[in-house]
Each structure stands twice: as structure tokens, then as C-alpha cells.
Amino acid sequence: MKITAARADAFCAAPDSAIRAVLLYGPDEGLVRERGRALLAGIVEDPADPFRVADLAPGEVVKDPARLADEAAAMAMTGGRRVVQVRGATAALAPALQNAVERLAEAAATPADAALIIVEGGDFGPRDGLRKLAEAHPAIAAVPCYGDEGRGLARIIADSLSQEGLTASPDARAWLETHLGADRAVTRQEIAKLALYAGDQTSLTLADVAATIGDAAALSMDDAGLALSAGDAAALDRALQRLWHEGAAPISLLRATARHLDRLHKARIAVDRGMAAEQAIAGLRPPVFFRHRDALRRHLRWWPASAFPAAISRLLETERLCKRSGAAQALLADRALLSLCVQARQRARRAT
Numbered sequence: 001m002k003i004t005a006a007r008a009d010a011f012c013a014a015p016d017s018a019i020r021a022v023l024l025y026g027p028d029e030g031l032v033r034e035r036g037r038a039l040l041a042g043i044v045e046d047p048a049d050p051f052r053v054a055d056l057a058p059g060e061v062v063k064d065p066a067r068l069a070d071e072a073a074a075m076a077m078t079g080g081r082r083v084v085q086v087r088g089a090t091a092a093l094a095p096a097l098q099n100a101v102e103r104l105a106e107a108a109a110t111p112a113d114a115a116l117i118i119v120e121g122g123d124f125g126p127r128d129g130l131r132k133l134a135e136a137h138p139a140i141a142a143v144p145c146y147g148d149e150g151r152g153l154a155r156i157i158a159d160s161l162s163q164e165g166l167t168a169s170p171d172a173r174a175w176l177e178t179h180l181g182a183d184r185a186v187t188r189q190e191i192a193k194l195a196l197y198a199g200d201q202t203s204l205t206l207a208d209v210a211a212t213i214g215d216a217a218a219l220s221m222d223d224a225g226l227a228l229s230a231g232d233a234a235a236l237d238r239a240l241q242r243l244w245h246e247g248a249a250p251i252s253l254l255r256a257t258a259r260h261l262d263r264l265h266k267a268r269i270a271v272d273r274g275m276a277a278e279q280a281i282a283g284l285r286p287p288v289f290f291r292h293r294d295a296l297r298r299h300l301r302w303w304p305a306s307a308f309p310a311a312i313s314r315l316l317e318t319e320r321l322c323k324r325s326g327a328a329q330a331l332l333a334d335r336a337l338l339s340l341c342v343q344a345r346q347r348a349r350r351a352t
Contacts, residue, residue, distance in 0.1 A: 002135045003143045011143065012038040019141050020072075020104045021097060021117035023089075023134035025124045026145030027249030030185025032120050035145060036085070039118050043081050052076045054084045058093055061086060065096035069103045072115045082115040089121040091129040101139050123251060125323035147252040148181040149259065156181075160188055161204075164195035171206040174287040178222055179213060183249075206290075221253050225260030226292065228337055229299040231345030240334060250329035251322050257337065258315040263288075265308035268300055277301075302348040311340050 001019070003011050012035045015022065022039055024032045037047070044052045054071045061068045071084045084100075086093065097119060104114055124131040134142035148156050157176050161168060168176065180187040190213055197212040198204060221243065227236035243253060263284050270280035277297045281288050288296060318336040322329040 001138055001141050003141050005144050005146060008035065008143050008145070009038075011141065013042065015039065015042070015116070015141065018139060019116070020101045020114060020139040021119060021134070022141045022143060023097075023119045023121060023130060024143050024145055025121040025131060027123040027251045028145045028147045028183055029122075030183040030188070031145040031148075034184050034188075035143060036087075036118050036120050039116065040083055040085070043083050043116055049078075051078045052080055052082050054082065056084065056086050058086055058089045061096050062090075062092045065099060068093075068096045068117070069100035072100045072104055072117055074115075081113060084115055084117045085120070086117070087120045089119045089130060091124075093119065094129040094133045097130070097140070098133055098137070101137065105139060123249060123323075123329075125327070127324065145184075147249070147255070148184060148187065149255070153177055153181040153187075156184070156187060157191065160191035161194075164191060164198075166191075166195060166198060166202055166204055168204040168209065169206060170287065171290070172204050172209040175206055175209045175289055176213070178289055221248065221256035222260065222292075224253060224337065225257045226295055226299075228257060228341045229261065229264060229303065229344055230295065231302070231341055231343075231348045233338060233341050233345065236337060236341045240337065244330050250333040251319050254315050254319045254322070254333055254336070258312050261308055261312050261315070264296065264299060264303060265305065265312075267296065268303060268305045268308070271300055272305055299344075302344065302351045304347075307343075307347065311343075314340060 012022075024035050026032060040047050040053070047053060054074075056068060056071065068084065068086070072082075074082065076082050097117065100117060119130070119134075121130060126132070131142055134140040154173070154177055157173065157180065176190075180190055194204065194209065194212050198208065201208075224236055224239040224243065227233075227239055267277070267280040267284060270283065271277055275283075277300050278293075280300070281293055281296050314336055318332050321327060321332050
């Protein structure tokens with residue numbers, strides 16, 4: 001059963017009683033873990049209870065497929081519903097999961113008594129065997145976990161700030177929305193770091209945020225987008241090397257770059273309609289960080305509106321290729337981004 005990204009949080013807070021297993025997958029590992037904890041918390045009061053929670057390594061399940069079914073069918077000695085967790089799953093787990101779910105369906109247990117199997121995986125493509133099984137099976141939920149963006153990211157940041165007793169100025173929120181979102185756990189950690197920095201202070205300014213999250217900003221995916229639209233291949237290569245070293249997800253980077261070009265495209269259209277470049281950039285939402293505004297004004301001169309659709313399509317096509325099972329995602333992203341960067345450099349040279 002497919003669960004849409006928009007429904008994912010609500011589903012994990014209260015999954016359908018007919019669901020026997022949940023596959024959490026996607027490039028945002030922090031979000032995968034957070035949703036796994038939410039599912040567990042809805043069933044078991046103490047996640048460390050050995051009688052109600054079983055953690056299995058994917059290797060041992062693949063080696064002994066019956067192990068997963070046996071754990072899922074076991075009754076808790078202390079009573080209550082059980083949870084069986086498998087982290088780091090791969091496509092090789094599919095047969096064991098299907099067998100375990102079928103055994104649960106054959107059992108006489110009521111929905112309130114049946115164990116829930118929580119499987120945490122990586123960024124599976126549509127053709128991956130485990131994802132295909134989960135999406136097609138009525139008793140297995142496939143829950144995608146993609147990086148936070150747009151209104152979803154703004155909500156996560158606002159909620160995290162509120163939990164820490166903090167508020168932030170519009171510029172400070174814009175900074176956070178620009179430099180966070182690729183990994184839910186990192187977003188939460190950075191907000192917690194802000195709270196420590198703030199001390200007794202409850203209202204954050206842009207200076208507060210930049211001083212605390214400056215190192216994260218230096219490795220931001222936006223650096224790659226800015227280097228690409230500037231046609232600066234050397235800066236783009238440095239940004240890519242840093243991002244891969246930090247474990248960034250290639251699909252998240254492709255999407256962040258596509259968002260960057262889409263924003264630049266909107267500003268270019270506004271300029272073509274007679275608006276001043278400064279006004280067009282100021283009208284973008286979320287607001288552009290002030291240190292990036294001069295760069296965007298230069299890029300607007302180099303990029304005609306007609307160049308953006310093809311560039312964004314190239315990024316979306318590369319994302320599709322990345323989702324194929326076994327794809328070399330970082331290599332595909334490198335090639336697409338550097339190719340677009342070379343094209344941008346040629347436009348910049350013609351414009352100057």
C-alpha cells in the first residue's frame with residue numbers, strides 16, 4: 001500500500017489496524033529513524049522492553065528467512081502488542097517480509113494483538129523488490145521519507161523552535177529554511193544547538209542563526225546551486241566533494257538545485273516583464289539570504305528565461321535515473337550538475 005508523502009506523518013502517528021508491516025524508505029535517513037520511533041511509540045511504552053520489541057539485523061533475516069516470521073508471530077510474555085524492527089534493509093529482505101506478513105494474516109490474532117513489523121531501508125527506486133512488494137501488498141505500508149522542503153520544512157523548523165521556547169526573525173527563518181531540510185535529524189540537532197547558543201534569549205536574529213549554523217551553511221547544498229548558476233565549475237566541484245564527504249543524498253542535492261533554478265527562473269520572468277532585478281529577487285519566497293542577492297543579480301543577467309526549463313528537466317531526469325536499482329547516484333548527479341555548469345559558464349562569457 002502506497003502512503004503519500006503528505007500523509008506519512010499522520011499515518012505513522014496512527015497506522016491502519018489492518019497493516020502488519022511498514023517499510024520506511026528514502027534519502028532522508030533522519031526522517032526514516034524519526035518515523036520509525038513514532039510507529040514504535042504508538043505501540044510500546046518502553047522501546048527498550050525486550051519482551052515487546054525485537055531488533056533483527058537484515059543479514060540474519062536473509063540468512064534465516066523464517067526468523068522474521070517467528071518473531072512476528074511470538075506472543076509477549078508480559079502481554080501487549082509486539083514490534084519487530086529491521087534496520088538497514090535491502091531488497092534481499094522481500095521474501096522474508098512477505099512470508100512473515102502472510103503468516104500474520106493466517107493467525108487468529110485480532111488486529112489489536114498482532115505484531116507490527118517496522119522495516120527501515122534506504123533510498124529505494126520504484127523497481128526495488130522490497131519497495132515493489134510493500135506498495136503492492138494490502139497489509140504492508142510503503143512510507144517515503146524525502147528531505148523536508150517548502151511549507152513542510154517551514155513547519156518542522158517552526159515546531160522545533162517552539163519546542164525549544166524560541167522565535168526567530170523572518171530573515172533568520174529564511175536562513176534556516178535555506179540551509180536545513182536535507183535530513184530531519186540534522187534539522188532537529190541544529191535547532192537544539194541554537195537553543196544552547198541562545199541561553200536565556202528567546203528571540204533569534206539572523207546574526208544569531210548565522211553564527212551558530214555557519215559551518216553547516218558552508219556545506220550547504222545551496223553552495224552547489226549558486227556555483228552552478230554562476231558557471232563556476234571549480235567552486236561546484238569543491239561543493240560536491242564536501243557534500244559527498246558529509247554523506248549528502250544525491251537526490252536531495254538534485255532537488256535543491258532544481259528549486260534554486262526554479263526560483264531564479266521566476267525572478268527572470270519578473271525582470272522580463274519590467275521589474276527591477278532587486279525587486280524580483282526581494283519578492284522570492286522564502287526570502288533570499290542577503291549575502292546571496294548580489295550573486296543572483298549577476299546570474300539573472302546571464303540566464304535567459306528560455307534556458308531554465310531544459311536545465312530543470314535535466315535535473316529531474318537525472319533524479320529518475322538515480323532511482324533505478326544499483327544506480328551510481330553521486331556519479332550521475334556530478335555529470336548532470338557539471339554539464340549544466342559548463343553551459344552556464346558559456347552564457348556568462350557571452351554576456352560579458
